[in-house]
Amino acid sequence: MAEHARFKDLVLPHLDAGYNLARWLSRDGDDAEDVVQDACLRALKYAGSLHGTDARAWFLTIVRHAFYDWCRRNRPAEIAHDDGAAVDAAVANPASGPEQMAMRGAESRALSDALAELPLQYREVLVLRELEELSYKQIAHIVEIPIGTVMSRLARGRGMLQRSPLLHAIRGQSSGGEA
Amino acid sequence: MNCHEAATLVAALADGEIDGLRGRSLEKHLQGCAECAAKRDAIVVLRRRLRDEVSYHRAPPALRDRLLVALATAPVPDATPPRRARERWRWLATGALAGCAATLCAWLIGTAVIGWQASEDLAVEAATAHVRATLGNHLVEVASSDRHTVKPWLSARLDFSPPVRELPNKGCVLAGGRLDYLDRQHVAVLVYRYRDHVIDVFVRPESSRTSAWAPRSVRGFNVARATGGGMDWVAVSDVNPEVLAELLGNLARDGAAS
Numbered sequence: 001m002a003e004h005a006r007f008k009d010l011v012l013p014h015l016d017a018g019y020n021l022a023r024w025l026s027r028d029g030d031d032a033e034d035v036v037q038d039a040c041l042r043a044l045k046y047a048g049s050l051h052g053t054d055a056r057a058w059f060l061t062i063v064r065h066a067f068y069d070w071c072r073r074n075r076p077a078e079i080a081h082d083d084g085a086a087v088d089a090a091v092a093n094p095a096s097g098p099e100q101m102a103m104r105g106a107e108s109r110a111l112s113d114a115l116a117e118l119p120l121q122y123r124e125v126l127v128l129r130e131l132e133e134l135s136y137k138q139i140a141h142i143v144e145i146p147i148g149t150v151m152s153r154l155a156r157g158r159g160m161l162q163r164s165p166l167l168h169a170i171r172g173q174s175s176g177g178e179a
Numbered sequence: 180m181n182c183h184e185a186a187t188l189v190a191a192l193a194d195g196e197i198d199g200l201r202g203r204s205l206e207k208h209l210q211g212c213a214e215c216a217a218k219r220d221a222i223v224v225l226r227r228r229l230r231d232e233v234s235y236h237r238a239p240p241a242l243r244d245r246l247l248v249a250l251a252t253a254p255v256p257d258a259t260p261p262r263r264a265r266e267r268w269r270w271l272a273t274g275a276l277a278g279c280a281a282t283l284c285a286w287l288i289g290t291a292v293i294g295w296q297a298s299e300d301l302a303v304e305a306a307t308a309h310v311r312a313t314l315g316n317h318l319v320e321v322a323s324s325d326r327h328t329v330k331p332w333l334s335a336r337l338d339f340s341p342p343v344r345e346l347p348n349k350g351c352v353l354a355g356g357r358l359d360y361l362d363r364q365h366v367a368v369l370v371y372r373y374r375d376h377v378i379d380v381f382v383r384p385e386s387s388r389t390s391a392w393a394p395r396s397v398r399g400f401n402v403a404r405a406t407g408g409g410m411d412w413v414a415v416s417d418v419n420p421e422v423l424a425e426l427l428g429n430l431a432r433d434g435a436a437s
Contacts, residue, residue, distance in 0.1 A: 004250055015246070019238035033242050040246055111232045129194065130229045136196050155190055158225055 006047045011040060014056045017132055018063040024127045025067045027116050031074075039066040057134065061142045064124065078120065114164040122157030125150055180208040185215045193222040298392055301362055301404070301413065306397040308359050309379045309415040312368070318377065319355035319370050329356040333367040341367040341382040342408050344433045351378070351426055361413070371426070378416040378423065380430060385411045394420035407431030 022032040039062045050058050071079055128139045140147045185208050191197045192205050209216040312318045321332040326343040333356050334340040345353045354370045366383040385406055394403040401420045405412045405427045414427040
């Protein structure tokens with residue numbers, strides 16, 4: 001039962017972080033629960049393999065792996081074609097007009113949608129940086145990419161969000177309101 | 180710092196990844212450059228909005244409860260390391276063992292080849308010395324069938340005293356002795372006559388490299404080697420190998436007995 005106690009100490013404090021990452025990656029509550037449950041079983045199995053002190057980064061790495069395995073089984077197209085081209089196209093040629101966007105209501109909803117629409121590779125680094133407040137080094141470790149790639153993906157992801165037609169709609173509306 | 184340098188660092192500054200001298204230099208630049216400062220501000224604004232407006236999804240209480248129940252009933256996980264790690268160790272161990280075996284094999288073959296080569300060299304050298312002595316009419320330096328004459332003569336000229344036997348009952352007569360040079364050292368040679376054959380027996384102190392071998396043929400001569408009595412015995416003759424081996428065996432054995 002030592003593994004169970006260790007699991008409770010290591011994983012349960014970071015369950016929210018794991019669920020948040022899984023939720024943003026899968027964009028669905030039920031799917032996120034499946035991913036987190038799978039991740040917990042893996043964490044229980046490999047609790048002995050954690051030697052460092054950064055249990056949160058360790059658990060998030062497991063959650064991310066569990067998500068990608070789940071994604072390969074259930075939405076293989078999302079990984080295969082998720083290179084950002086679609087978002088760039090949407091940015092260049094907004095399909096929905098500012099009026100429609102304004103009708104969607106709250107700004108937060110628009111920003112959430114914009115983040116959710118980002119390709120996986122940009123979404124995951126932004127969630128880890130801005131919501132989990134992890135360092136470049138931790139992100140590089142979790143996503144298994146060099147720090148330089150973390151920085152370039154963050155820059156690209158932020159650029160996409162800042163240029164998102166969803167946000168432009170809001171910004172245009174709010175700046176109009178202030179004037 | 181100029182705008183070009185600053186461009187790549189602004190995000191890192193906004194992310195709290197730069198401090199110290201570089202950070203101060205960059206901040207100084209931002210104070211005087213509205214364009215670069217705007218880039219930093221855009222990142223900071225975006226962050227604030229993400230944290231304010233985007234949901235941080237906390238794990239539903241139901242999920243937490245379900246996990247705790249599952250945990251309570253879950254079997255204790257296998258404590259052995261994951262299969263891949265175990266296999267990797269097995270491959271490593273197999274590789275190491277194979278390496279050791281190959282090294283041992285190479286060593287055994289190498290020493291066998293070197294040993295065989297050394298034996299062959301010694302046999303050829305002994306046969307050559309025998310031929311040289313026969314052709315040069317230099318076969319016997321001390322001619323006597325009396326071992327009490329031959330032995331002191333040899334002992335006086337060497338740093339060892341070879342056992343000398345007469346062996347008359349074997350049809351083999353001691354003809355005398357001489358000094359020769361074999362395998363980079365001075366050796367005693369006992370010369371016997373067996374019917375019309377001459378038998379040279381080279382005697383020298385036994386060393387760690389000494390090994391006995393059955394008669395082998397070198398250019399028609401038979402060469403045999405034996406050990407006994409602390410001596411290394413090499414016999415060369417044109418008699419048949421069986422007689423040579425028997426004679427040499429008697430000499431070495433008697434040498435051991437004396």
